[in-house]
Amino acid sequence: MDKQILRKINKGEVCAIIPARSGSKGIPHKNIKLMCGYPLISYTIAAAKLSETIDRTIVSTDSREYAEIAKLYGAQVPFLRPADISNDSSTDLELMAHAIQWLYDQENSVPEYFVHLRVTCPIRETSVIDQAVALMKQHPEATSLLSACIPEGILTPFKWLVKQDDIYFKSIFFENNDDANRPRQSYPSAYMRSVYVDIISVESLVKNGVLFGNKILAFETPETVDIDHMDDYEKAQKLISKENFKIYQYLLTHYPICKEETGHVV
Known part of the structure; x- marks a missing residue:
């Protein structure tokens, strides 16, 4: 990447980036499938918005429909991700590098950190995200932070x-x-990577051309649901509907429940 980007890092700025491509195979249009009346992506957007440490929330998608839904729930979608980095073999490094390059080219500024939040993890506590950001800021030498857990029964x-x-x-x-x-x-x-939260140092990515680098902060989180199959989806929906889940309560308070599988309120 262009090393001139390093001169435009806005120190202290934390930007959530939420990947949401449209080509899901296991569960078609998984990212906008309704869960307890709200599109799946809305839970992750809400988690970022409720965070006390995230300054900006960007959704990276290749779909105009997904972009409109993301905006409805308060995310920014300043660009559409190109098709050649939005397929089954596309990597997180590609989408992060694309976002950095776009922000540099169009806004002449990039954040210090990207907080990577996956749509497939609708059950999060925002306080855990904030703890992760605080830990990353305490260790400026770190190239990234990965969340992981010790899985039970494995x-x-x-x-x-x-x-x-x-x-x-x-x-x-x-x-x-x-x-x-x-x-x-x-x-x-031995820890298993979770989908709770990851954090990337933009400086490290631009300098080294790799996502995680060689100084990865260890951040232990509770086990959570990662929606890949319908069994995962049904498990998450049951947990959300049964528990007094902060993010779900936020959605109920601020947005009408959706009535059809478009993600748009009616």
Whole structure:
């Protein structure tokens, strides 16, 4: 990327970026599918707006329909993401780099941090997002922050195996296969990445051309739902409808419930 961008970083500015492409395969139009009367994307936009540390909320989408829905719930959509970085093989690095370049070209300013919030995680506490931002600001040397959790009920990955030559098993981590058979308490804690919140240093991305860099802050979060299949969707909907969920209460207070699968209120 153009290193001149580094001169235009607005120190202290925190911008949420919410990717929402239109080509979902598992659940068609997942990002705007109604959940308890509101499009899925609205929950993540609301989380960003309720945050005390996020200055601006941008949705990166390739869809004009999605853009209009995002604006309805208070997000900015200053650009449409090009089709060539909006397909199944597109990466987070591509969409972040595109957003940075657009902001530099069109506004002559870029934020210091991007808070990456995924639409597939509608159940968040905004206080957790704010804790993540505060931690990132406390460590200016950090290149990124990743949220992760210790998943319940999953065998430690230090015991996992891979198949070789379609017939033999081998330890993923150890040269000596017996090392994969020790008591689980002898292994270090292993974390699984969550979709709760990630934070990217714009300076690091521009300088190094990579998303996370080599100084990734560890941020442990509660387990949460990541909607990939209908089972996940139904689980999230049950949790939202049963609990006094702050973001859902915000939506109920500020926006009429949608009556059809367009994401638009009627």
